[in-house]
Amino acid sequence: MTEPLLVFDDVHLSFGAVKAVNGVSFDVGRNELFAVIGPNGAGKTSIFNVLSGVYRPQQGSVRLGGDELLRKSPPTIARLGMARTFQNIELFTNLTVLDNLMLGRHQHINYTALEAFVWVGRARREEIRHRRLVEEIVDFLELEQWRKMPVGLLPYGVQKRVELGRALAMEPKILLLDEPVAGMNLEETEDMARYILDIRDELDLSLIMVEHDMGLVMDIADRVMVLDFGTRIAIGTPAEVQRDPAVLHAYLGGELTDGEVAG
Numbered sequence: 001m002t003e004p005l006l007v008f009d010d011v012h013l014s015f016g017a018v019k020a021v022n023g024v025s026f027d028v029g030r031n032e033l034f035a036v037i038g039p040n041g042a043g044k045t046s047i048f049n050v051l052s053g054v055y056r057p058q059q060g061s062v063r064l065g066g067d068e069l070l071r072k073s074p075p076t077i078a079r080l081g082m083a084r085t086f087q088n089i090e091l092f093t094n095l096t097v098l099d100n101l102m103l104g105r106h107q108h109i110n111y112t113a114l115e116a117f118v119w120v121g122r123a124r125r126e127e128i129r130h131r132r133l134v135e136e137i138v139d140f141l142e143l144e145q146w147r148k149m150p151v152g153l154l155p156y157g158v159q160k161r162v163e164l165g166r167a168l169a170m171e172p173k174i175l176l177l178d179e180p181v182a183g184m185n186l187e188e189t190e191d192m193a194r195y196i197l198d199i200r201d202e203l204d205l206s207l208i209m210v211e212h213d214m215g216l217v218m219d220i221a222d223r224v225m226v227l228d229f230g231t232r233i234a235i236g237t238p239a240e241v242q243r244d245p246a247v248l249h250a251y252l253g254g255e256l257t258d259g260e261v262a263g
């Protein structure tokens with residue numbers, strides 16, 4: 001077994017009496033698509049917020065590669081290789097697709113304001129490298145026809161794709177996808193599923209996805225973790241968690257079928 005890329009170890013996060021994350025542990029392998037599911041209030045968003053440094057848990061450890069992430073700031077965690085997309089699109093709607101993607105590069109910009117001003121040497125070389133990488137992302141996500149358009153004018157499914165591109169532009173080691181297909185129609189969902197799989201298979205990235213669309217999760221995830229009331233109640237392949245009695249019970253005692261929306 002190779003070392004996991006990410007280790008989330010015995011994390012406890014409380015808000016007053018509410019235990020949002022109650023001793024949860026899991027790891028994510030290199031090149032793995034890992035899904036986190038659970039009913040409303042189960043602790044999924046809290047886990048994402050711990051991973052990206054927005055919430056500081058009272059106890060536990062989160063390691064990415066060799067780096068401990070807890071108590072580091074969100075920008076530092078992003079620089080260490082964690083990129084995130086949001087449930088509600090967080091893009092600059094007046095800026096073009098290209099400009100939004102370039103903004104994903106800003107943490108990698110190494111030249112000084114003076115070098116940028118006189119536009120020589122390092123600044124110029126770096127700018128060319130950033131532009132090239134952004135163009136590769138445009139190709140990869142098939143955004144050519146919209147590249148110069150303001151993001152706010154684009155269809156919803158395309159905006160979600162631009163947001164995915166902005167996260168990819170950060171050149172992360174692991175990508176956190178917060179409800180990547182929320183609000184999408186069937187065709188947009190199928191497109192997004194294909195891009196997510198391509199990111200794993202062609203870009204060799206690991207992904208953690210929180211998603212309510214059970215059909216999508218069971219179709220594309222390598223492993224699934226199920227939370228309920230801040231606790232991990234199951235972890236395994238989609239087939240394993242689907243027949244786990246604790247999971248069936250958590251989902252209102254009913255049968256968990258493809259396409260069912262949980263929560």
Ligand SMILES: Nc1ncnc2c1ncn2[C@@H]1O[C@H](COP(=O)(O)OP(=O)(O)OP(=O)(O)O)[C@@H](O)[C@H]1O
Nearest residue numbers: 015018020038039040041042043044045046047263
């Ligand atoms: N900032 C906060 N302050 C107080 N309580 C919080 C905060 N964030 C989360 N909680 C509580 O922690 C618990 C877990 O919430 P969380 O948002 O992580 O669940 P979730 O699984 O993402 O739910 P949903 O599917 O509805 O998004 C809930 O009881 C929630 O009310």
